[in-house]
Amino acid sequence: MKLNFFKNNATLFPLRWFIICTALSAAVMIYCNVTGKRMFTFSNQEQWSSSGPGSHK
Numbered sequence: 347m348k349l350n351f352f353k354n355n356a357t358l359f360p361l362r363w364f365i366i367c368t369a370l371s372a373a374v375m376i377y378c379n380v381t382g383k384r385m386f387t388f389s390n391q392e393q394w395s396s397s398g399p400g401s402h403k
Contacts, residue, residue: 351358351365358365378385 349358350356351362353359375385377383
């Protein structure tokens with residue numbers, strides 16, 4: 347039995363775009379995890395510090 351969810355009579359036909367989006371998202375997350383890249387990197391982002399400004403002493 348071949349799995350082809352693009353045919354109209356397939357049982358997974360209504361979920362075809364969900365399956366594609368889920369597989370694409372998983373592939374991007376696996377790629378970022380394997381290569382060590384960050385998915386959301388913004389420049390000039392402040393880092394939290396326990397002894398930084400506004401800390402209670």
